[in-house]
Amino acid sequence: MLMNIKLNTCVSRFAMAAIIATMGSGVAHAQATEDAGKAAVPADNGGNLGDIVVTAQRRPERVQEIPVAVTAFSEATIRNLNLNDAISVSKYVPSMISQHNAGLATANSYFLRGLGNTQSAATFDPPVGTYVDDIYVARQNANNYAFFDTERVEVLRGPQGTLFGRNTTGGAVSIIMRKPSDRYGAKFESTYGSYGRVTSKVSVDIPVSEKLLTKWSAFYIKDDGYLKNITTGEHLNGETSYGFRSDVRILATSELTVDLSGEYTKNTGTYFGVRTLPIASSRFRTSTTPVFYEAATNMRTTSCKGDPVNILLSTGNGLCLNSENYAASANVSWATDAGTLQGIFGYRKQDQGYINNYSSGTVNKYAGFILADRIKNDQFSGELKWSSELMDGRLKYVTGIYYLQENNALQTAQFSGGTTSYVLATTRANGVDYGVDVRFKQKVETAAVYLQADYELVDNLTATLGARYTYEKKNLDFFSSDRFLNPAWNHGAAGYTSDDVRAAGIPLSQTQKRVTPRVALSYKVNPNTIVFASATNGFKSGGWNGTNSVPFQVLPFRPEKTWSYEGGFKSDLFGRKLRLNGTVYLAKTTDLQVTSGIIVPPSTIVSQLARNAGTLRTYGFEWETMYAPTKRFSIFVNGSINRGKYLSTVLTPGVPDASQIQTSTIPLRVPKFQVAGGATYKVPVNALGGDVGFSGAYRHNSPYAVAALNTAFAPTEDFVDLNLTYDHADGKWGSSFGVSNLTKQETITANFISLFPGDPRRFTGRVWFNF
Template sequence: MKPSIARTPLFAAIAMATAVTSPAVVAQSDETSFALEEVVVTARRRSESLQDVPIAVTALSGDALKLRGAADITELAQSVPSVTLEPSRATNSTLTAFIRGVGQQDPLAGYEQGVGLYLDDVFLARPQAAVLDIYDVERIEVLRGPQGTLYGRNTVGGAIKYVTRRLSDELSGSLKGTYGSYDQIDLVGTVSVPLGDSFRVGGSVASFQRDGYGENKTTGDDQYDKDIFAYRLSAEWLPTDNILVRFSYDDTQDDSSAVAGYRPFAGAVSGAPVLNDIYDTTAGASDNISTAGINGNNEVQAEGWMLGVDWNLGDHWTFRSITADREDYTESVIDFDSLAVDDFDAPVIYDNDQFSQEFQLLFNSDKMNLVTGFYYIDAEASNDFDVVLGQLGRAAYGSELTAYTGGQVDTESWSVFADLTWNFTDKLSVAVGGRYTEDKRSADVFRGSYLGAGGSPFFGNDDAFLLAVTSDYEAERTFYDFSPRINVSYLWTDDITVYGGYSQGFKAGMFDPRGANLVTPAVEQGVDPEQLDSYEIGFKSVYWDGRAITNIAVFYSEYTDMQVPGSVGIDTNGDGINDDFVGTLTNAGEAEISGIEIEGNFLFTENFSMQVAASFLDADIKEWIVNDVDVSDQREIQNTPEEMAYIGFTYNTMAMNGELTLNANWSYKGDITQFEAPAPILDQDAYDMINASVVWVSGSETWLLGIHGKNLTDEEIKTAGYCFGSGGCPSTLGLEDNTSIFYAPPLTVSATVEYRF
């Protein structure tokens, strides 16, 4: 039996391309009976060998992810260099993503992400509902460094592409059930139905259910539970041999309980003790009158459709159109104090929608390859929330004090891009590209402070008394940019490719939807665009008679005008107690980020392989001016560990008339700073994680049985937090020493059964 390299996760992970076709068999070398297969990719919109493509990306096939039992895209960060993926604080499905020190951790309206997320080539403008569960997926790709000259929206830090499976031309499908720790019950069904030679339809339905890792001791609800129902519908039509039309629609409903953080300190006023279990909480916001405007509700609903057309215009030309519309709506309860009292509670509503259109024209020949395109997006994002300071308001005014914020930020952007590769010889290729972008941002922000139980008028309290308006403005700015790219690659030998390149990333300026213009008038000007200049050299090699691959990338980036959001409490009446807060969106001056990334795969025997990955980063803020003082020595790059490592072992053997695959992997992350200002109580020290899987597939591939264990040493891993109390926080808000921490899942074990037809 020959091993299937598609089932070894990091063989795909060593890819350096923008799209990857996972290998299915093992190629034969001249001197051995087994070797790693040469992978064919479509990175630059044409088929070519993975090892010949000088673009940095890691990709994992759907089969590899299935063998590891990966639940959602955040698990990719365990094995992908220079990447951090986490659920945002106090959420189940809002994504915080960083690549090579570039990202955005605040999900408020208008805060465009530094890492672009794509679902079947459609850019998702907002992070809500972006922690995508892994089902019916063909592959997931993680592109490192600025992207923009080959497709889609320009992204300053990188991109993640979630690619679903194409429909089959034969009747096929699958049913999968999983049961695991904390009464996890996952059910996924897929089907593909051909309706004639040129038309086929299909779909997937998924339910993901799990009890909480902990308990809310006040409400009795679960903590860190999961309650998601999702489905996708798709259709493909081939009216001629040269035209493919693809339509898809997806819908996700997340009714998981509100997540509250763990308090490391006792309540300063209430005296509430520190709990013994880090996954438990005493948060009472969902039952308090402070969140009555949304009935203490916590839900996320997201949906969208895509229409794609691929038209082969002849031997060399291809035209592509991608039209899409998406929207999502969130009602959420944030309990900043994580206590039964209403010291610092917030009902929140996010409402987002977007429309995008992309056209591509591609030319491919032996000598020249060209990608040209046009991209347009019209996106509207809004957030409305009350910050209810119940105890402080009753002490100072005899009634709850509420700071309401309503912010809407509209983005209308268009761009044109082109990328040309010229093959001077069979060995030497030069690629040049560029992107011109015009981004218009419009903001409408209102903030007001109110007295009265039940929050602000926006959340249904018509009897609320208006104390003061702290912000009321509309603003608009348009940003223009040209971002170039150049890359030179050389085939040193038949098995070694070296390359070097420069690319520039751009993210338009934006407005703070929490900005208080009556306190700080400068917020009406917004902040300036970000720019990242990235230099990279790479070495890609195949050796040991085709049984080993090692790829190395070294990069250096100059990052200017980083957009860093935050919020701090303020004292509006001079009594020494913060009774409101303001946004602190700023441009940090300059940072330098450099590093080395290593990925490899080694096939020791026909049945035994090892996969490795590592990154070593040096991320340093060089200038950050606050009130004419450089505070760069007091600031850190967020969510970016300096070291990361991954080692996985995969063993395949015949067993019970099928194939048995054993996989064990170890991952390591260095110290992580959650925010730009270190806060030891929130920041995560270096940690290890160990996972293991056993998967059996029948000889006919009709049945799959799997057992998956994750975080087997039960590490306590901090993923996010709120810091409005002691422990090195930048400011205080509320009376209860309000610092809380969110954690990654504990040790879990699950068993899967899948039937395919």
């Protein structure tokens, strides 16, 4: 099941250990994709390393044979080890750090090799793209996809500007859903765990005929929340979510296949920061000390269904999220003797509202900093892709055309400084007062054409050459508010108009034309070992500071550009019992988009705005290893060594050094050392009629910055997860009991007025049935 939700059951992190130990590119137990028409390469009887077929180069290939740094998660590991969602997957990908956006549990903020962003506004794009069934998901504010009936997940590290396009300077997370089966069947899973967390998932395959296959899936989640509000007694950071998905596969002929899907998901919940003590913390390098897991506001939770501003003012309550999401897709594949033509079409619509009080330690609910936002996004995309082989297979190529249109709308109101009622925040600039109720609409159109070819120059030596041309146009419009009126304000109403922005000399249209090339060489040393080198370019779109309270701060910023140079090897050794993969990389990003201090005349006050801050260089070594001497025992160790530095920055005169990014500033979310290790062992127990398994995993991150200006750091992180499983011999049912974060590791994920906490320790029991 595909869901726009937060789904963090405790077994997921621990299961990751075994997952990484069983994935392609450092992972085993992999299965080939049904669409690829290839079977997994079996291991010999002494070990259990296998292959997974991926589409990281937009065609089915064995992950161990492509010159791409990709971590792939197979259907078997997702199914058997209860891998839950995108944010859980990313925890174990080398050079990757991910958390939820501050205050928004449906939004994942991915950082790969130091590139990422923490804003969800449509005028600021993420540099790590999310794809579902080859369809780009443009908006980050609901990208935490949960996995149920997922065929595989591929995380591609580094720019993917040729085949995946814009907004992939950091990388891409590609999710491929399982297609309907040609056999009747059903599976059900339920869990119960800490903080009253209950999950239920069901999927049913119903083949109508040999040529018409269907699959129906649903889920439900209830979580009471792990954050205690000591003022109201309520629990926060929980959720209630549910959703439905249907898939239809039409096998029109042996050459023509049509896949259709539709889904609806609804998520409600909170993600709130912890209260703090007015004492500096050396552990977190903050001016205050977080108190885990407590909040102190007198604001109570409520429903966010409807207009968040009206809800806040009429009920006096907030701390809520309501996100409703609709999606539909069609994938038409026509296989001919000359090649395969695919048409990939997708539509997504989202209606989201939230009220968040970011002042978690301020007891007076009226005095805190409160955002009440209403967001509407819809997108349509279409792609025609042709893949083929020539010269008896020595030349393979993929080419295509692509189009995407987005329509985004945002209403954001800020409240602060009240004593007995909510007071709309105001800003005075150039002698004019502005009420902070900003409204905009944005239209984005992008079109592209791409081509990538692999040519075997001589036996076992292959050259890759590709490029993508992208044309993009963005238009932005602002509107005054009709619900807050004051004769003293600009236009007598809150907010401002497009005319006000243009009067400040700021254009509200951007057009970008980019060519993003890729070149690579790979050499097959033997059937189980390759070495490769590559140079790849990518770009992230420009945008605006679209949520600012005054028109002259709606500053545009330029596209972010990255060149990445990589070299590596992939190998299966000792009869496919040992897998060693490694990648070294050097990336240089110019016009890096970050949020930092700036003074915008006529104001004399420092504002934190998204801008092009300078040039960032990152480099490092990533590895994924797995040893499986038997089919029942495996161990893994993987991780990365990373370094990041600002080579140059753009300084603003008059802004204090502490409010600016400088060359001495530590880049965001670049831990110098990451490592994950673990072991999995299964043993048959005849008396129980099945297998009993035990797994243990350890994950370590060295400290890393979670605030752009280095005002907060995650501490040294050490996570321990354990899991005990039972699988009946007939494969019809099983159960497990596990604990994540056994040692109660406390960490922070973001710093925006409040400090936002990572997950606490969780215990979870699970049962599953196949019919």
